[in-house]
Amino acid sequence: MPGWTALYLAGDVALSAWMLRRDFRRRGRSAAIATAELLGSVCLALPALAYLDTDFAALLDDAARWSLFTLGLLALGCFGWRDVRASLADPRTAWLPPRRRWLITALGPGMMLAAALPEVWWGGLALAR
Incomplete structure (x- = not known):
């Protein structure tokens, strides 16, 4: 996995976590919902990453890409x-x-x-391959 790929994924997670920081500080139910939203963001980012990086795409089979994309869209x-x-x-x-x-x-x-929108677009293109 190239360095920029890891940077993309880390940046996506960091930005999502930063936007949810108030919910994480409250703890309890609010933090659990924020965690689910963060995981949904990651589920949407992974198929997009599979489109952008063919080495990473080789690590995921079609069922994994479809399930991650579906979970990401559902969470969104x-x-x-x-x-x-x-x-x-x-x-x-x-x-x-x-x-x-x-x-x-x-x-x-x-x-x-x-x-x-870019992650949904790239994820859809990764599934179309």
Whole structure:
């Protein structure tokens, strides 16, 4: 595995963990959910990494790539929906008109999905090979 591959995976995990640092500090249920979200991010990154690096792709068979990609997409959808529900329940936005509140609510998951788009694309291309 080339050095940049390990750097990509470490950077992905580090960035995801940094974004979830508040949940990890709370411990308990919140930390368990953050851990599941972090593992989902890794599951989505591994098939993308298989597309970018053919040496790494040789380590994973098709069943492993499909299962990791499916788990990653499932985690992405579940935690996107969780973010929508948390944003709608946030009392700091309760005073906003409904249309503006939905706009602010859509920004969080929208940015999360936009950031995951390259990994979803590369993972899909790795599965198509």
